[in-house]
Amino acid sequence: MNNTTPSTWAIIPARGGSVTIPRKNLISIAGKPLIVWTIEAARSAATVERVIVTTDDGEIADVSRKAGAEVVVRPEALSGPDASSESALMHVLETYLADGKSLPDSIAFLQCTSPLTRAEDIDGTVGALYRDKADTALAVVPFHYFLWKKGASADAEGVNHDKSARLLRQQREQEYLEAGAVYVMRTKGFLERRFRFFGKTAMYEMPIRRRWEIDESDDIPIVEALLAVDASRLAESAGRVRRFPRVQDVDAVVFDFDGVFTDNKVHVNADGTETVVCNRADGLGLGLLRETGVPLLVLSKERNTIASVRCKKLDIPCQLGIDDKLTFLKAWVEERGFALQRIVYVGNDVNDVECLDAVGYGAIVADAEAALFSEGRYVLRRAGGEGAVREVCDFLLRQDA
Numbered sequence: 001m002n003n004t005t006p007s008t009w010a011i012i013p014a015r016g017g018s019v020t021i022p023r024k025n026l027i028s029i030a031g032k033p034l035i036v037w038t039i040e041a042a043r044s045a046a047t048v049e050r051v052i053v054t055t056d057d058g059e060i061a062d063v064s065r066k067a068g069a070e071v072v073v074r075p076e077a078l079s080g081p082d083a084s085s086e087s088a089l090m091h092v093l094e095t096y097l098a099d100g101k102s103l104p105d106s107i108a109f110l111q112c113t114s115p116l117t118r119a120e121d122i123d124g125t126v127g128a129l130y131r132d133k134a135d136t137a138l139a140v141v142p143f144h145y146f147l148w149k150k151g152a153s154a155d156a157e158g159v160n161h162d163k164s165a166r167l168l169r170q171q172r173e174q175e176y177l178e179a180g181a182v183y184v185m186r187t188k189g190f191l192e193r194r195f196r197f198f199g200k201t202a203m204y205e206m207p208i209r210r211r212w213e214i215d216e217s218d219d220i221p222i223v224e225a226l227l228a229v230d231a232s233r234l235a236e237s238a239g240r241v242r243r244f245p246r247v248q249d250v251d252a253v254v255f256d257f258d259g260v261f262t263d264n265k266v267h268v269n270a271d272g273t274e275t276v277v278c279n280r281a282d283g284l285g286l287g288l289l290r291e292t293g294v295p296l297l298v299l300s301k302e303r304n305t306i307a308s309v310r311c312k313k314l315d316i317p318c319q320l321g322i323d324d325k326l327t328f329l330k331a332w333v334e335e336r337g338f339a340l341q342r343i344v345y346v347g348n349d350v351n352d353v354e355c356l357d358a359v360g361y362g363a364i365v366a367d368a369e370a371a372l373f374s375e376g377r378y379v380l381r382r383a384g385g386e387g388a389v390r391e392v393c394d395f396l397l398r399q400d401a
Helices: 034-042 058-066 086-099 118-129 187-193 219-236 278-292 305-314 324-334 350-357 386-396
Strands: 008-013 050-055 070-073 106-110 136-143 149-152 156-158 176-185 201-205 253-254 296-299 344-345 361-364 377-379
Touching: 008 034, 008 086, 034 118, 050 058, 050 086, 050 136, 058 278, 070 086, 070 296, 086 106, 086 187, 106 118, 106 156, 106 296, 118 136, 118 176, 118 377, 176 187, 176 201, 201 296, 219 344, 253 305, 253 324, 278 296, 296 324, 324 344, 324 350, 344 350, 344 386, 350 361
Parallel strands: 008 050, 008 106, 050 070, 136 201, 253 296, 253 344, 344 361, 361 377
Antiparallel strands: 106 176, 136 176, 149 156
């Protein structure tokens, strides 16, 4: 990654034919055509710039356009049951190249048969790619079951275990099942390899229940029941907002330091001193934000003086060595007569979770730890140390209503 925000397009292959369920991609699931669920998730993902459906079917194309997606009509040669998804992805990229369009840094290949996929699953998988500096990434779920196969003379053999010794679950190495919902690839590498996996592969762990997909008709009532549970939970948290407020609607903006102002790396010099890398663009944004009069604060568990030196230069109050961030934040807010629901908090790691949950506007950097991608949190397009702080400032200072 460089100092510019990496761009990602979401591409959703959707054939008109289906082997198991006729017209599967258009069947109604909880009141919406199946493909619409994935289009809506992709359009809500903060990391996605463009949502494209590749199809051979006119009705799927019409439904997709109405749902807000762009459509690329694929040729008949790429529309049969034996055509690979990769060939459809390649056709989309080649079509845009032929039209003189610049391609994105990465593409997110989304399966439209996975209606439980959420925006945070897409953002989480994209974030894993860049956080781990990987070439490819996929969504996975934890797997702890015992697999078997038929061996010689019909003797059952263990695949991921030794049948002569049954280890306890906590004794076994953690395994993961491919969710089959989200795959992310760096575009340049994909064009060269023409396959979804190459080079280093990162994983984003999504909740187990969201991996359910529509393969057979028996899957439909199960998925609809899970969607109903999701709808109920989202209704309960309807007060949480993904969209950033304007600066006049907040009482204060609070930042973590490491992994937000920096890329979360530490460079150790020969004499034992440590250095970090920050982004100059953050300073200008913070200066403009400070001119509005909104209070700013950096809250960090680290005790290294690097943070205080940087904050002094930026003229921002800085509190270091805070082990219990939430208790400190609540006291700081109360002393000033502020309301937690009017606080913006920007974090990147698990020790920020309590503060992110407590405030009205929780935001995480694009390369935050996977566990932080959750409904109600705004996912920034930029990574820590690569303009994430400037992005927050720009959002708060925007002029739209």
